Amino acid sequence: MSSALLDALRKGNRLALSRILSQVENGTEAGKAALEELFLETGNAHKIGITGPPGSGKSTLVNALARELRRREPSKKVAIIAVDPSSPFTGGAVLGDRVRMLDLEVDKQIFIRSMASRGALGGLAEQTEALSQVFDAAGYDFVLIETVGAGQSEVDVVNLAHTTIVVDTPGTGDDIQSIKAGILEIADVLVVNKADRPGVDQSVTHLRNMIEMGYARSINNGKHHLQDFSENTVDEPAPAGWIPPILKTIACQYQGIEELTDAVLTHAAYLRESGQWHAKDKAAIQANIRRQLIAGLLSDFNQKAPGEMIDSLIEQAQNRTISPNEAVRVLLTYNRNNSLESSE
């Protein structure tokens, strides 16, 4: 990574930003080096995740939110990451989003990036976090992360955000109740978009009931991040003071966008005052370290353990002469009794 390219990014050069984003997304050595250096300049951006089922008008809503943030805070910059994890193998289809976003591109303080998963199953959240850090270091004050659907990978992606907006539409029927229940738990702000459609009030009532039944983030926040990295890690404290507001919007007519922006900014203030902002940042760093630590421990292990031993243990387990547990005990004992140096 040439420091000239990083300096250009720091000075607001969009081409440099674009090139570094590509390097980071592709996981090149230059990208990794850039990310490590840029990390030291992160920590300012407000990351906002937006998710909801296909057809709920997320892209239009994200566009409107970006516009309103820019209108209110003209000195601040907005980045949009459009994540489409629908197809891990084909790379997804984000052309529709691109077209819808074109009208924003005239504002040079808004930067839009589309991202597909490129087959890195399970790595989408990691990749999104990396791109967010680049935008953060490049001085973008708001990073909007738009993802489709309500599966685990979407939860992982929006979970790295400070504020999560869950978008729904009126009267989508009881077929998708189960999806709603799962996704509600990560919502800080709920939006019923396309609020000129019939059934909007029932949808709002339904969502309010779900929240009152305890499905919302305020009850269960922060259980995702760390499990067994060490006893020293901490979970996010539950933000008992925040009850997700439920807003009605008609994004294509720019209706309700001011209220949505208010809610987003209020949530940011709440996070900072309550210590949640700090806790979320810490949890993200812990998760990052844990992920890299696992990769490093496995890499060290693989350098030590003879391939024949691993092959043989797998074969014995497949023949049902030993259990996988026994295979792991053998591998761990070998790992403990051999240092990296002496095996070389």
Place this chain on the structure above:
Amino acid sequence: MSSALLDALRKGNRLALSRILSQVENGTEAGKAALEELFLETGNAHKIGITGPPGSGKSTLVNALARELRRREPSKKVAIIAVDPSSPFTGGAVLGDRVRMLDLEVDKQIFIRSMASRGALGGLAEQTEALSQVFDAAGYDFVLIETVGAGQSEVDVVNLAHTTIVVDTPGTGDDIQSIKAGILEIADVLVVNKADRPGVDQSVTHLRNMIEMGYARSINNGKHHLQDFSENTVDEPAPAGWIPPILKTIACQYQGIEELTDAVLTHAAYLRESGQWHAKDKAAIQANIRRQLIAGLLSDFNQKAPGEMIDSLIEQAQNRTISPNEAVRVLLTYNRNNSLESSE
């Protein structure tokens, strides 16, 4: 774990089976010991995953498939695991399934188990695999694993199956095309259920086009399992010889169930002849070993590394004085230079 309980399970005692399933699901020491012992008796069951969007009639289809398998092979036993990961915190609502399944319970060669995720995010596939192994060891020839939705956790769950059935309904609209594309890739058998509804032929044509466009498992099989465990691990070879059939069913009228059963049994024969059965079994064992190895390496690491060091590194990263990468380098160096014994 008393060997009496395990012996009772081996003799077909349903109460013993139920108790061991609970112990395994709850992760008790007795459950872990039972699972390790029972693993040596696994490897016979045909695991069949069934997934699709809510409202597609999966439960009815699973019931019908279980009945038909029993009718055709009266000497064989069928287990059903109903996974509801919709709500990681509330435990999900599987009562509906339970009611629908009650009519099967009179057949004592069919065993039904409902499972919610109990907050073990990311561990659902592991838990499902464990229950499958108990059923396998208990002499169940078919294990039907029913899961809702099309997110990553569902993909993980059905990915452990030998045969994956993806269920859809006619004319669910273009809103969910993105979900279909993602889930099609894991399908071995495609079912358009509720085939008495309008639009069934369009749905079949659409699915056929998607398959011809290369979205199906035959092109992309087996990329999920292992990534960096070691250079010695192998991916499943691509089963280029299998093209997912597309079947029409009306499960509530038992229509198309014979053809579905034919397809499932044909797929099992195909897997055995092509070597895929063996490869899938090996991949599952590798993934199991890798998962336990990571847990063990982390545990060893945590016993060695002083908590103050970890805390300090996290704090420095949060203050942006070092990167997470640098923190990991320090931790890995410490881990390499200190053996478990000498630190005690």
